[in-house]
Amino acid sequence: MSRLRLTAALAGVLLGFLLGSCSSAPRPARAALKPDKERPAAPDFTLKDANGKAVRLSDFRGQVVLLDFWATWCDPCAEEIPWFMDLQRKEKDHGLTVLGVSMDDDGWNSVKPFVAKIGINYRVLMGNDETAQLYGGVDALPTTFLIDRQGRIAAVHIGVADRRDIDEGVEKLLAAPQQGGRVTRMEKQPDRAGRIVLAALAPGAN
Amino acid sequence: MTVGVLPKVVGKRNAAVQAKIPCTVREGFHVNSDKPAEDYLIPLKITWTQTGALQPQPATFPAPQFQKYEFSQKPLSVFTGAFDVTANFKVAANAPAGQGIATGRLSYQACNNTACFAPKSIQISIPYRIE
Numbered sequence: 001m002s003r004l005r006l007t008a009a010l011a012g013v014l015l016g017f018l019l020g021s022c023s024s025a026p027r028p029a030r031a032a033l034k035p036d037k038e039r040p041a042a043p044d045f046t047l048k049d050a051n052g053k054a055v056r057l058s059d060f061r062g063q064v065v066l067l068d069f070w071a072t073w074c075d076p077c078a079e080e081i082p083w084f085m086d087l088q089r090k091e092k093d094h095g096l097t098v099l100g101v102s103m104d105d106d107g108w109n110s111v112k113p114f115v116a117k118i119g120i121n122y123r124v125l126m127g128n129d130e131t132a133q134l135y136g137g138v139d140a141l142p143t144t145f146l147i148d149r150q151g152r153i154a155a156v157h158i159g160v161a162d163r164r165d166i167d168e169g170v171e172k173l174l175a176a177p178q179q180g181g182r183v184t185r186m187e188k189q190p191d192r193a194g195r196i197v198l199a200a201l202a203p204g205a206n
Numbered sequence: 207m208t209v210g211v212l213p214k215v216v217g218k219r220n221a222a223v224q225a226k227i228p229c230t231v232r233e234g235f236h237v238n239s240d241k242p243a244e245d246y247l248i249p250l251k252i253t254w255t256q257t258g259a260l261q262p263q264p265a266t267f268p269a270p271q272f273q274k275y276e277f278s279q280k281p282l283s284v285f286t287g288a289f290d291v292t293a294n295f296k297v298a299a300n301a302p303a304g305q306g307i308a309t310g311r312l313s314y315q316a317c318n319n320t321a322c323f324a325p326k327s328i329q330i331s332i333p334y335r336i337e
Contacts, residue, residue, distance in 0.1 A: 159320030
């Protein structure tokens with residue numbers, strides 16, 4: 001399958017996932033986590049952070065990722081950002097990574113001062129149309145994806161989410177069984193290159 | 207947001223002329239007013255690209271509504287439903303008699319009660335005749 005067709009297929013799967021998560025009600029219905037078998041793979045992307053460093057989504061495989069598409073001109077996005085900062089603070093040592101993907105057209109000129117003003121404590125990346133298309137277009141902001149440790153999209157929240165949904169979703173994903181075992185805790189250990197990484201431990205492993 | 211039919215402007219040299227731009231925001235949505243509550247919000251704005259014999263003056267916007275939304279800490283300055291923006295011009299002193307078209311774009315940023323949408327622009331063309 002060509003790269004273009006693969007991308008189109010992924011976009012189709014995600015669009016279906018998004019539509020399935022949408023509600024016609026003014027506030028989105030509470031979105032439970034999708035069952036394991038219904039979770040599509042989160043498309044990988046590489047975007048730059050404020051320091052110009054390339055960040056790849058797949059670098060966070062093994063962690064739960066809260067992926068938030070937002071913009072500085074989006075007031076509902078600003079409502080959620082403090083929640084995500086709380087989560088980052090409370091859960092980063094338990095395997096959560098929050099990534100904010102800005103969709104501001106004028107790039108870091110608007111985003112850097114905003115990030116500094118709010119004191120955002122998680123990584124913010126500069127988004128682009130290509131990445132947005134991978135995730136179904138992301139026409140409405142905020143759009144937040146909860147990605148499980150296997151790199152699959154477990155939930156999508158379009159518009160301001162119910163904070164309980166986000167908190168509960170993250171909590172469940174952090175506590176969810178890993179492939180082949182139950183995650184009981186996370187432990188820091190060096191990888192082959194000597195870097196410190198988070199490793200999930202199955203029952204009985206030490 | 208949509209913009210309705212724009213009427214032809216007719217004026218004499220040195221005269222002040224106006225054109226009403228009828229705007230409609232879909233029910234359940236709002237656009238930021240020309241003076242949003244926060245400096246990071248994107249205002250409703252007209253930018254002229256070509257005005258010919260017409261000299262653009264500051265546009266006149268209706269009084270905004272101050273509405274509180276679930277996501278906002280304080281009321282936001284917005285436009286909803288149907289409203290008119292008035293484009294103001296002065297006809298140049300040396301304007302030749304005849305017809306022309308002033309063109310520009312009306313830029314806006316819309317939200318509903320839970321989400322916001324990327325900023326957009328609508329092309330506007332105002333036909334005019336100088337007598």
